[in-house]
Amino acid sequence: MERRLTTILAADVVGYTALMERDEAGTFDRLRQHRSELIEPAILKHHGRIFKLMGDGLLAEFASVMDAVECAVTLQRGLRERNEHVPQDQRIELRIGINLCEVIVEGDDRFGEGVNVAARLQQLADPGGICVSGKVAKEVAKKLAFTFEPMGDQKVKNIAEPVETYRIRFDGGPVKSAVRVRPPPWALVAAAMVALAALVLAGAWYLVPQSRQAATASTMPALAVLPFGNMSGDPKQDYLGAGIAEDIITALATFPAIRVVSRTSSFVYDKPVKVQQVADDLGVNYVVEGSVKRSGDKVRVTAQLINAVSGDHVWAERFDEEGDPLALQDAVATQVYNSIAGLTGQIRQDEERRAWGKAGIDLDEYDYYLRGHQLFMRWDAEDVAKARAIWREGLVKFPNSALLRVKLAASFCHNVLNENSKQPMADVAEMDRLLNEASALQLRTQLESWLFHWLSACRYRLQGKFPDAAREAELAVKLVPNDTLSHMDLADVLISAGKPERAIELAQAVFKRDPNGPDWWHNVLAYAYYNAGRIDDAVAELGRRKEPCKDCLVLAAAYARKDRLDAARKVIDTFRQKQPTYTVAEEARWPTGQIPQLAEPYLAAYLADLEKAGLPAK
Numbered sequence: 001m002e003r004r005l006t007t008i009l010a011a012d013v014v015g016y017t018a019l020m021e022r023d024e025a026g027t028f029d030r031l032r033q034h035r036s037e038l039i040e041p042a043i044l045k046h047h048g049r050i051f052k053l054m055g056d057g058l059l060a061e062f063a064s065v066m067d068a069v070e071c072a073v074t075l076q077r078g079l080r081e082r083n084e085h086v087p088q089d090q091r092i093e094l095r096i097g098i099n100l101c102e103v104i105v106e107g108d109d110r111f112g113e114g115v116n117v118a119a120r121l122q123q124l125a126d127p128g129g130i131c132v133s134g135k136v137a138k139e140v141a142k143k144l145a146f147t148f149e150p151m152g153d154q155k156v157k158n159i160a161e162p163v164e165t166y167r168i169r170f171d172g173g174p175v176k177s178a179v180r181v182r183p184p185p186w187a188l189v190a191a192a193m194v195a196l197a198a199l200v201l202a203g204a205w206y207l208v209p210q211s212r213q214a215a216t217a218s219t220m221p222a223l224a225v226l227p228f229g230n231m232s233g234d235p236k237q238d239y240l241g242a243g244i245a246e247d248i249i250t251a252l253a254t255f256p257a258i259r260v261v262s263r264t265s266s267f268v269y270d271k272p273v274k275v276q277q278v279a280d281d282l283g284v285n286y287v288v289e290g291s292v293k294r295s296g297d298k299v300r301v302t303a304q305l306i307n308a309v310s311g312d313h314v315w316a317e318r319f320d321e322e323g324d325p326l327a328l329q330d331a332v333a334t335q336v337y338n339s340i341a342g343l344t345g346q347i348r349q350d351e352e353r354r355a356w357g358k359a360g361i362d363l364d365e366y367d368y369y370l371r372g373h374q375l376f377m378r379w380d381a382e383d384v385a386k387a388r389a390i391w392r393e394g395l396v397k398f399p400n401s402a403l404l405r406v407k408l409a410a411s412f413c414h415n416v417l418n419e420n421s422k423q424p425m426a427d428v429a430e431m432d433r434l435l436n437e438a439s440a441l442q443l444r445t446q447l448e449s450w451l452f453h454w455l456s457a458c459r460y461r462l463q464g465k466f467p468d469a470a471r472e473a474e475l476a477v478k479l480v481p482n483d484t485l486s487h488m489d490l491a492d493v494l495i496s497a498g499k500p501e502r503a504i505e506l507a508q509a510v511f512k513r514d515p516n517g518p519d520w521w522h523n524v525l526a527y528a529y530y531n532a533g534r535i536d537d538a539v540a541e542l543g544r545r546k547e548p549c550k551d552c553l554v555l556a557a558a559y560a561r562k563d564r565l566d567a568a569r570k571v572i573d574t575f576r577q578k579q580p581t582y583t584v585a586e587e588a589r590w591p592t593g594q595i596p597q598l599a600e601p602y603l604a605a606y607l608a609d610l611e612k613a614g615l616p617a618k
Contacts, residue, residue, distance in 0.1 A: 002105040007068040007098065007136070008118040009048065009060045011039075011075070014093040014127040016056035022089060030092050031056075038078045045250070046071035051110055059118070061110055065100055065139045072096045072130045073146070073170045080128060093128050097121025100135040117163055120156035124165060134164030146170045221347050222259040223286040224266040224278055225249045228301070231293040241292040244301060247333035248288060251482045255341040256446035259284075279308035286314070286347060288336070298322045301332050305340050307350060315339060315346040334513045337482050349374075365401050368394030372407060381420040384411050402438040406451045409434040413458040416591055424592040428462045435459060450479040454486065457493050464595040466497035484514045492524045498599035500531035519545040527554050531602045535561050551575035553587065557609035568613035575615075584610050584617045 013019070019027040043050060043060050046067040052059040062068035075094060083091040099121060101114020117133060125131040137148040147169040153162035225248050228241030245266075253260040261282050275287045290303035304316040317339060319332050340346040355363070355370040363371075372387035372394075388411040391404045398404065412431045415421040435456055443449045453476035460469035473493040477486050487510045491503040507525040511517065522545045529538035538558045542549050549555060551574040559568035576582065584607050590597050598606060611617055 003102050004105050004110075005100075005102050006110070007062040007065045007100050008103065008110065008115050009043075009062060009068050009072060010057070010097045010099075010115075010118040010122040011060075011072075011094045012057035012122050014095055019090070019092070026090065027092075030090070034079065034082065034092055038082065039075060042071055042074045042078065046074070051108055057122075059110070059115065061103075065098075065136055066143060068098050069130075069132070069136065069140050069144060069146075069168070072098060073168070076128055076130060076170070095122050095125040095127060096130045097123070097125060098130065098132040098136050100133065100139060113159065117156070117159060120154075120159060120163065121165065124151070124154060124156070125167070130168040130170070132166050132168060134166065137166040221257070221286055221351055222261065222282075222284040223252065223288065223347070224261040224282050224284045225252070225288045226266055226273075226278070228289070228303075229291040231291045232295070234294075240294060240299070241290075244290075244292060244332050245288075248303075248336050251333045251337040252288075252341055254480055254482045255337070256450050256479060258341060258347060275306050275308045275311070285309045286350075288340070303332070303336055305346055314350050334482070338484060338514050341483075363394070363397070365394060365398045365403060368398070369403055369407060376407070376411065376414070379414070379418070381415070381418070384414055384420070387411060400441055402441040402443055402448050403445075403451070405434045405438040405441070406448060406455055409438070409455045409459070410451070413455060413462070416462055417458070419591055424462075425594055428459065428592065431455070431459050431462075446479055450476055450486075453479070454489065457489070461493055461496055462592055462595060466493075466599050469493050470497040470499065484510045484517065488517070488521050488524055491528060495524070495528050495531055496598055498531075498602055500528045500602070503528035504532060504534075519547055519549070523549070523552065523554070526552075526558075530554050530558050530561075531598075531606070551578065553610060553615070554606075556613040556615070557606055560609040560613040565613070572610075572614040582615070584615050587615070 013031065016027075039058075040050065046062065047064065048060045048062040048067060048071055050058050050060045060068075060071075062071070076096065079092065079094060083093070097118045097120065099114050099118035101112065101117065103110040103112040103114055121131040121133060131151070132148070141148055148166040149169055151165040151167055154165045155162050225245050227245050230238045230241050249260055249266070252258055261284055266278075266282065275289075278287050279285060285308050287306045287308050288303060289306070290301060293300045299321050301319040301321070302316070303319070305314045306312070307314050317335070319335060321332065338345070352370045352374040355367040356374070358367060368390055372390040374387075375383040375390070376387040378384075388408060391408045391411070394404045395401060395408075409431045412421075412427040412434075416424045416427050421427045435452065438448070438452055443452055453472045457469045457473035457476060460466070460472060470490075470493055473490040477483075477490045480486050487506050491506040491510070494500070494503040494506070504525065507521065507528060510521065511525070522541050526538040526541040529535070529541060535558050539555065539562075542552055542555050551571060553571075553575060556568045556571035556575070559565070559571065586593070587610060588596060588603065588607055596603055
């Protein structure tokens, strides 16, 4: 019998029987519409799953307590907006209860006392309200800008012990305090010791700040996105600014090196506010704010990123779009994500500058990571060596750091792929050792997990274990679904694994989201086209590079496949001016010299085309 710790959300329609008696068809249609347009999408968006659907209620499961609470607030606020112009006797209202508990798993269903407690909490809620157990309140109280009003210990039907219960107050401005818990004195001391140990061992960069003060410079960056102001002069356009901001929150929240405050916390600031107040209230050190102005089919969006601690403007951009407003929201959110998140985003660069401004004696684990990363992303062999030295220095101070081990593995991967390694297979073995050590230490954060899977894909690829490489790359992308760099890396790995069609799908989606990517993205898509037999598309894709690729071997192979041998030999001649002794045999086992670079039968066909184009066999 499988058991699982999970969060259960129970929801029920208020006065359903009376509503059906008054207007059976109308009530059924309204409830169905609410479910399809609001309830089910909200649960899905907050990573939940409905496991039981009744005529007038539902039970849903969430892996995250915060997701469950935020989803409940989203549902209640959404229904309130929908009911604004509906007669009182026709309104669909919900009561919601939430419990954190251990459940029995049986197929898609969930059973146990904890599920029953969630249902009983739902019965205690007011119409349009939310009741949660004490476990839920304690888990999220300092992470969300809601008040949790104590209701005392409630005796509920068929549950032997009273249930500590709280009512969520989710309207009004941010608050300075939440659940008031009175732990015994020894618990306070123990908590302080645990917190101190966590700070020393891990830099506490992965923890949620425990006060409303602006996030300190040694923690992982935290960010709030405020509703974008409506500059159109038409109140009916207010939805567009809120929609754009919400899409930006959704996109940024997927990047593991940034903590993004939820919509329900940051959207209480629906009027102009000082950035420092937001920082103090929500415990963030970055704020994204902006405005929207719509005129006909054209929309101008301005956005800016502000360091709330220093008051400096880190980044600002203007976007001019036209067309469907929903498509516009996604386009702007994607552009903002690509500009400020990711491994090369503006927040990362700002944090790296902060890390380099600290004295070496004060560095935390995350600071070592950032200092090395700034050098690593220059891609130069000398800078990568300096980054490696910084990460090794960090490991002396933080010997149990999985994060620094993963980054060290990245330096060896880089050297092999960029032919800066004198002993490629020895470096692959060192990668393997470091990643195994990191895994044994346990990956504490989403950032570590993402980098681990990303580097594991490189490791397995360089070992010729292509299915394993593809599996790890897929896991990495699932952790950062909006990160274009990870998606293009996955496409590259899938080509090696003999899955060019899937690689094409991914690479085309990347270009749709970010059409101005680096030239190597075009190389990846062209190589995918070539291996899928779409030779003309491969040639055309290489022609879209900013810098023409006159010596790309895949271009020579493509020309040879089309029997354009003069063009193929011209590419090979240009290539051999730089590498006069290079052969087909070396290309077969690039970059290690021992492991094939491509799965069969794609490798054999590619090598035959290169030989046909004029590259010497040996």
